[in-house]
Amino acid sequence: MKELERHNMTHLREQFHAHPLGQETLTLLWNSASACPEILRLSPHRTVLRCEGPRRQNWVLKIFHPKRSWERFRRVFSNYPALREYQVHQSLGLGEALTEQLTPTLGVFARPWLEEAEAEISPTTWGTGLARLHNEGWSDSDLSMDDFLFVKQKLTPLDLNHATYTSGGASISIRKRNLIQLVSQTAPEKRGPFSVALLDAYSEESCAKFPTGDVLNKATEEFRSHLWKRSARAWRDCSHFSIQSLGTKGSPVVWRRDSARPSEKWTLCEDGSSACVSQSEEMFRKDYFRFRGRLRGPAKNAHRRFHLLELLGLPCARSLGFSSTSLWTSKVTGPPCDSTDVPEIANWLRKLHAFGFGCRDPKSSNFVRTPDGPCLVDADGITPKCTKPMRDLGRLLAETHPNSSMESLALSNYGPCPKTELDKYLGFFRGILGPPTKTLTPPIGSKKEKKL
Numbered sequence: 001m002k003e004l005e006r007h008n009m010t011h012l013r014e015q016f017h018a019h020p021l022g023q024e025t026l027t028l029l030w031n032s033a034s035a036c037p038e039i040l041r042l043s044p045h046r047t048v049l050r051c052e053g054p055r056r057q058n059w060v061l062k063i064f065h066p067k068r069s070w071e072r073f074r075r076v077f078s079n080y081p082a083l084r085e086y087q088v089h090q091s092l093g094l095g096e097a098l099t100e101q102l103t104p105t106l107g108v109f110a111r112p113w114l115e116e117a118e119a120e121i122s123p124t125t126w127g128t129g130l131a132r133l134h135n136e137g138w139s140d141s142d143l144s145m146d147d148f149l150f151v152k153q154k155l156t157p158l159d160l161n162h163a164t165y166t167s168g169g170a171s172i173s174i175r176k177r178n179l180i181q182l183v184s185q186t187a188p189e190k191r192g193p194f195s196v197a198l199l200d201a202y203s204e205e206s207c208a209k210f211p212t213g214d215v216l217n218k219a220t221e222e223f224r225s226h227l228w229k230r231s232a233r234a235w236r237d238c239s240h241f242s243i244q245s246l247g248t249k250g251s252p253v254v255w256r257r258d259s260a261r262p263s264e265k266w267t268l269c270e271d272g273s274s275a276c277v278s279q280s281e282e283m284f285r286k287d288y289f290r291f292r293g294r295l296r297g298p299a300k301n302a303h304r305r306f307h308l309l310e311l312l313g314l315p316c317a318r319s320l321g322f323s324s325t326s327l328w329t330s331k332v333t334g335p336p337c338d339s340t341d342v343p344e345i346a347n348w349l350r351k352l353h354a355f356g357f358g359c360r361d362p363k364s365s366n367f368v369r370t371p372d373g374p375c376l377v378d379a380d381g382i383t384p385k386c387t388k389p390m391r392d393l394g395r396l397l398a399e400t401h402p403n404s405s406m407e408s409l410a411l412s413n414y415g416p417c418p419k420t421e422l423d424k425y426l427g428f429f430r431g432i433l434g435p436p437t438k439t440l441t442p443p444i445g446s447k448k449e450k451k452l
Contacts (some may be wrong), residue, residue, distance in 0.1 A: 127201025129155025394425030
């Protein structure tokens with residue numbers, strides 16, 4: 001982030017020097033922010049800062065500096081983001097705000113800093129506040145819990161970049177969409193009670209009722225879909241990654257910001273028919289033999305899947321970057337997992353399935369044993385949807401001895417599952433893999449186990 005911060009601040013200083021601000025207050029805010037930048041949010045296309053304004057009052061300064069090639073095409077269908085946010089802000093009567101569009105690729109929006117009244121907003125407050133905002137005409141296509149504050153007994157949206165205003169109030173479909181987005185951002189174990197209290201308070205304020213079961217089901221899919229789309233940012237220039245050139249040939253590489261560049265000394269540690277793995281002192285490199293064109297292929301897909309697991313908070317190797325044929329990941333210290341780690345891997349797999357994603361190859365050799373539990377080091381088998389969870393679990397349990405205590409412990413860690421479907425996949429994979437080469441745990445009820 002330091003690299004992006006330096007790049008953005010240097011770029012903005014050059015832009016404001018070439019195109020000075022016309023409003024005196026905005027000039028004062030920018031001078032304060034430029035002298036001592038306190039960055040709240042950062043991306044290659046937007047910088048949000050906290051600065052000191054008139055009468056020593058704190059302000060939020062949002063500077064839009066898009067660089068996308070299709071930005072001019074987007075302006076045909078929508079206004080400039082700084083002007084659009086100002087219009088919604090004034091339509092909702094959210095207080096003082098300033099804006100100025102200097103060039104097609106440089107706009108500024110500023111508003112006073114708001115202090116939060118409550119640390120945590122209750123589901124009832126969410127329902128009542130969201131209903132009032134919808135009644136006033138507000139809606140947001142990219143709703144996030146982090147973009148709200150409860151100020152002066154009112155739920156106040158902070159980020160209006162994707163918000164719209166409709167004079168007659170939000171439509172029923174948009175209301176339902178925002179409620180689903182809100183429920184999807186709560187923890188899976190809390191979604192049930194949260195949605196009941198939320199929808200009850202919302203219906204009392206707006207007289208619009210939505211079935212709790214329908215909202216819950218769609219919230220689970222919304223959560224999965226949102227994270228899968230968000231993981232695609234790892235492919236382009238964003239706050240975490242940038243497109244760079246590597247080597248003398250200048251081949252394009254997507255690389256993690258503020259990370260050391262790849263080493264030139266590598267030692268081959270694994271060679272296969274479709275890929276080979278090499279290591280240096282700090283990282284691994286996986287070279288794929290099959291790929292399709294520039295920046296496309298299994299390396300690109302694996303990089304996105306590692307970033308997805310990072311967003312989910314599941315233990316995995318940290319992807320550093322990829323090219324058309326290679327993937328670089330951080331080195332995970334620890335011994336490789338074996339069949340004794342299957343119960344802990346089953347718990348890891350249960351969490352992945354709860355998020356709505358799958359893993360077609362959860363074998364123990366794809367994990368490394370760490371103090372925090374099994375850590376995935378091969379993400380080629382991660383799937384964007386969990387269509388066959390018992391197939392994944394059956395592949396994992398096939399490494400254990402039938403009816404062993406290790407298999408029972410793994411099933412206990414995973415939780416309830418349909419036995420008939422699991423037995424079908426378990427028998428299939430055991431027929432392919434054959435019996436375990438070494439019986440680490442005896443079958444339940446055997447003489448050897450009774451002695452133990």
